[in-house]
Amino acid sequence: MFDLIVQGGTLADGRIADIGITGDTIAAVEDLSGAEAGLVIDAAGDLVAPPFVDPHFHLDATLSYGLPRINASGTLLEGIGLWGELKQIVTQDEMIERALAYCDWAVSQGLLAIRSHVDTCDDRLIGVEAMLEVRERVRPYLDLQLVAFPQDGLYRDPTARDNTIRALDMGLDVVGGIPHFERTMADGAASLRELCEIAAARGLMVDIHCDESDDPLSRHIEALVFETQRLGLQGRVAGSHLTSMHSMDNYYVSKLLPLMAEAQVAAISNPLINIVLQGRHDTYPKRRGLTRVREMQAHGITVGWGQDCVLDPWYSLGTADMLDVAFMGMHVAQMTSPEEMARSFDMVTTQNARIMGLDGYGIAPGKTASLVVLDAGNPIEALRLRPARLAVISKGKVVSRMPREDAGLSLPGRPDTVRRRHTFG
Numbered sequence: 001m002f003d004l005i006v007q008g009g010t011l012a013d014g015r016i017a018d019i020g021i022t023g024d025t026i027a028a029v030e031d032l033s034g035a036e037a038g039l040v041i042d043a044a045g046d047l048v049a050p051p052f053v054d055p056h057f058h059l060d061a062t063l064s065y066g067l068p069r070i071n072a073s074g075t076l077l078e079g080i081g082l083w084g085e086l087k088q089i090v091t092q093d094e095m096i097e098r099a100l101a102y103c104d105w106a107v108s109q110g111l112l113a114i115r116s117h118v119d120t121c122d123d124r125l126i127g128v129e130a131m132l133e134v135r136e137r138v139r140p141y142l143d144l145q146l147v148a149f150p151q152d153g154l155y156r157d158p159t160a161r162d163n164t165i166r167a168l169d170m171g172l173d174v175v176g177g178i179p180h181f182e183r184t185m186a187d188g189a190a191s192l193r194e195l196c197e198i199a200a201a202r203g204l205m206v207d208i209h210c211d212e213s214d215d216p217l218s219r220h221i222e223a224l225v226f227e228t229q230r231l232g233l234q235g236r237v238a239g240s241h242l243t244s245m246h247s248m249d250n251y252y253v254s255k256l257l258p259l260m261a262e263a264q265v266a267a268i269s270n271p272l273i274n275i276v277l278q279g280r281h282d283t284y285p286k287r288r289g290l291t292r293v294r295e296m297q298a299h300g301i302t303v304g305w306g307q308d309c310v311l312d313p314w315y316s317l318g319t320a321d322m323l324d325v326a327f328m329g330m331h332v333a334q335m336t337s338p339e340e341m342a343r344s345f346d347m348v349t350t351q352n353a354r355i356m357g358l359d360g361y362g363i364a365p366g367k368t369a370s371l372v373v374l375d376a377g378n379p380i381e382a383l384r385l386r387p388a389r390l391a392v393i394s395k396g397k398v399v400s401r402m403p404r405e406d407a408g409l410s411l412p413g414r415p416d417t418v419r420r421r422h423t424f425g
């Protein structure tokens, strides 16, 4: 007797299986014909995947688009300035409400784990307090990992260093930074040295906004890799964005990527935001600005897709759907072979979970009973359709249901409905 059976779904690897759930744990992944359950969800013909994971987001800024004004230039730097204005007027309650509303969107899309950077450049730290409260409120259904992020620069902002340490003392989970925003390259490197030392001393992970720039000489990733090796932080460090790598000298990159692989430094690419922010200073040809995703993967470096922003000072769109993120990423990175498309789906699920160090993630006996049923036949079709999440299960509980999106047709001699499913091969 199971509490819940998800019946007959197709797993990401193509296996067809029933999933038996007891409490908050997957108890069986096999043919469960004849088994009884309190609730049965029919997933025959539908994709059943582990939940989506977003390893890079800003929950303290989300859903604030237009406040107090929109980003006219569309650049990273105006966005940072605009966020500085907004920070002066936003209240803690508003921040909490927007973050909770975003988490509702996320759950409806099967996005059940988010790593969010939290700005620590505020002497009151109201954003930190707000996000700690949100982390507790959503804990029953969404894993929220919080990064102490000195948005205005660990050294460039006079109180950022002290406030970042205070925020970690208050219970933030991960150490963040922004070396390319410090005043000099040397300050950027020094900030990485100190931030990695703080992480090593506290046993924390590191996730740095690193080289989010079109400047090919922005090479802070090199220092991040060096500090990772020096302090024995292998497997616990991620570089987010890494867009300068798009423009770097190829010979230099041929030295850099093996060093990243050796230090087990992961990369998080944020394709929705970077395709609109990068190359803004170019005329034509205009650089895409995305980091070298396929090349890093060829070196065995773990690479994830992150969402970064939804309706905030930097990005005016977004839906909390990680399939939108992967869809954009595979276009910009030209990952269009069947293997690369399947890998793109894997990036917004398993690879992102690995970067965040999530325990109990995946669909197998003994894992946490969190999964999503999609109106698609396989991962590639899910990317193409970005379809309805028919059911979302978090820690054994059904937390969201959504109907299929069939259109009713009125055409002579044609079917009554259309779904746009198409399987080949």
Ligand SMILES: [Zn+2]
Pocket (backbone or CB within 6 Å): 056, 057, 058, 117, 209, 308
């Ligand atoms: Zn970010």
